[in-house]
Amino acid sequence: MPYSDKFYADLAARWPNDNPFVQLAYHNDVLVGAICAREEVVDVAAQEASGLPHIYPDVTPGFRVPGDSGKGKSKKSAHRVYIMTLSVLAPYRRRGVASGLLKHIVAAAEANPQIDHIYLHVHTENAEAIAFYLKHGFKLERTIENYYRNPNVKPPHCHLFVYRCSHGKSKPTEK
Ligand SMILES: CC(C)(COP(=O)(O)OP(=O)(O)OC[C@H]1O[C@@H](n2cnc3c(N)ncnc32)[C@H](O)[C@@H]1OP(=O)(O)O)[C@@H](O)C(=O)NCCC(=O)NCCS
Numbered sequence: 001m002p003y004s005d006k007f008y009a010d011l012a013a014r015w016p017n018d019n020p021f022v023q024l025a026y027h028n029d030v031l032v033g034a035i036c037a038r039e040e041v042v043d044v045a046a047q048e049a050s051g052l053p054h055i056y057p058d059v060t061p062g063f064r065v066p067g068d069s070g071k072g073k074s075k076k077s078a079h080r081v082y083i084m085t086l087s088v089l090a091p092y093r094r095r096g097v098a099s100g101l102l103k104h105i106v107a108a109a110e111a112n113p114q115i116d117h118i119y120l121h122v123h124t125e126n127a128e129a130i131a132f133y134l135k136h137g138f139k140l141e142r143t144i145e146n147y148y149r150n151p152n153v154k155p156p157h158c159h160l161f162v163y164r165c166s167h168g169k170s171k172p173t174e175k
Contacts, residue, residue, distance in 0.1 A: 003085055008034060020108035021081060023101045025088070033088035035101040039115070042078045081109050083120035086129075093128075102136055106163065113167050121147060121158040130159065138163045 008031070025033035083105065088097045109115045122129045124143060134140075138161040147158040 003087075007085075021105055023104045025097050025101055027092060030089075032092040033086075033097040033101055035083065035086045035098070035105060037081050037083040037105050037118070040080050040082055042080065078116060079112070079114040080116055081105065081118040083118060086120075098132060099136070106136070109163075110165050110167055115165055117165060118163040120161050122161060123148070123153065124155060124157045124159055133161045133163075136163070 021037040021039060023035050024031055086098055086101065105118065109118050118138075119141070120133070120138075121144070122133065130140075141160040141162045143157060143159050145157045148156040150156075
């Protein structure tokens with residue numbers, strides 16, 4: 001999805017900071033790629049009690065903090081990372097820039113035992129991004145129809161991709 005110049009200017013203005021989930025790639029002085037993600041904390045109990053739709057309804061039901069056996073009462077919160085945007089300038093693609101950016105996000109999530117998974121939405125027609133995320137151990141969780149409200153996005157459907165953190169228990173493999 002296209003984002004405004006202001007979106008990227010804001011990202012650059014906030015850099016450097018201590019947020020491991022925002023990473024920028026430079027070639028000389030040119031900003032050639034960026035990944036912007038955020039950590040989310042889900043108040044599982046409140047969401048379940050409210051009956052309101054979850055922020056991320058597809059994985060959240062039954063979602064538990066790592067270490068919780070799942071038996072008995074669920075813990076109150078759960079952590080996950082949402083990738084909002086990832087892009088590389090066209091002339092710099094297929095050189096591993098996005099892979100390098102994503103590896104920082106995955107490493108930061110894997111280093112935090114509270115974080116259960118990383119997730120994102122990809123347009124169903126975005127073959128490049130689909131191939132990219134599959135290569136990096138993300139799984140297609142499900143397809144959401146009519147996800148995009150922008151009438152220019154056709155079809156308006158997206159795939160939901162999820163990377164489940166292993167926290168060192170098993171090494172993610174590249175396809
Ligand atoms: C998707 C995108 C971020 C990939 O960036 P990139 O820097 O070119 O990615 P990498 O070089 O790290 O590619 C890693 C792997 O992803 C897959 N891949 C990337 N681009 C691909 C393409 N055009 N066709 C097929 N596979 C592709 C390949 O498996 C590639 O490995 P390989 O080059 O060894 O075959 C880039 O194409 C882009 O900015 N697209 C527009 C924005 C976008 O769609 N963002 C994702 C939205 S969620």
